[in-house]
Amino acid sequence: MAGTSKAPLFLFGLVGVGAVVALAAAGGGNPVQGAQRVGGLVKGQVGRFFSWAEMTVSSAAARLGIDNTPTPQAQRAMQILVGYVLDPLRAGLDSPVRITSGFRAPEVNRAVNGSPTSQHMLGEAADIKVDGYGAEALATAIVRLGLPFDQVIWYAPERGGHVHVSLTEKRPNRGQMLHAPAAGGYVAWTPAAPRVT
Numbered sequence: 001m002a003g004t005s006k007a008p009l010f011l012f013g014l015v016g017v018g019a020v021v022a023l024a025a026a027g028g029g030n031p032v033q034g035a036q037r038v039g040g041l042v043k044g045q046v047g048r049f050f051s052w053a054e055m056t057v058s059s060a061a062a063r064l065g066i067d068n069t070p071t072p073q074a075q076r077a078m079q080i081l082v083g084y085v086l087d088p089l090r091a092g093l094d095s096p097v098r099i100t101s102g103f104r105a106p107e108v109n110r111a112v113n114g115s116p117t118s119q120h121m122l123g124e125a126a127d128i129k130v131d132g133y134g135a136e137a138l139a140t141a142i143v144r145l146g147l148p149f150d151q152v153i154w155y156a157p158e159r160g161g162h163v164h165v166s167l168t169e170k171r172p173n174r175g176q177m178l179h180a181p182a183a184g185g186y187v188a189w190t191p192a193a194p195r196v197t
Contacts, residue, residue, distance in 0.1 A: 074123030
C-alpha cells in the first residue's frame with residue numbers, strides 16, 4: 001500500500017538474527033519496541049494513525065519473554081488491515097482507536113488461549129476499543145461506515161467488552177457479524193436499524 005512504513009522490513013534487512021533477539025529483549029519481547037527504546041532503528045507508522053509498536057505490543061509476550069515479531073507476510077496483512085479498516089474507522093469516528101490486541105506470534109496466541117486458527121497470528125485481525133463507544137456501538141459503526149471486513153465480533157463486557165475486526169486478502173472476506181455473549185460462544189448479529197426521529 002502506498003504511504004505505509006516499511007520500517008520492520010528494513011530492520012530485518014539491516015541487522016542479523018542476533019540483533020533482532022537483542023532488540024526483542026530490550027523491548028520486553030517486541031523488537032520493534034526494543035529498537036525504539038535503544039535508539040529508534042524502527043520508528044514509524046503502519047498507516048496514518050497506528051504505529052508498528054501498538055500493533056505488535058503484547059503484555060503476554062513481555063511477561064513470558066516471547067518474540068512477537070511479525071513475519072513479512074503478517075506485516076503486509078497489518079498494513080492492509082490498518083489501511084482499509086482501522087485508519088478509515090479512526091477518521092470516520094474522529095476518535096482514537098485503541099488496539100487491545102493486534103499481531104500475535106503463534107506462541108503468544110497459545111499463551112493467551114487464542115483460537116488455533118486466529119487471524120491475529122496472520123496480522124489480519126485486531127481487537128479494539130474506542131472511548132465513548134460500547135462494543136456493540138463500535139461494531140455497528142464499522143458496519144455502517146461500510147468498511148470492508150472478514151469478521152466483526154463484539155464481545156460482552158464480561159468477555160472483554162472489545163470488538164474483534166479482521167480483513168484478509170487470501171480469500172473472499174466473509175462479512176461475518178457476530179456477538180460473543182457473556183455466557184460464552186458466538187451468535188449471529190445484525191446491527192439494529194437506525195432510529196428515525
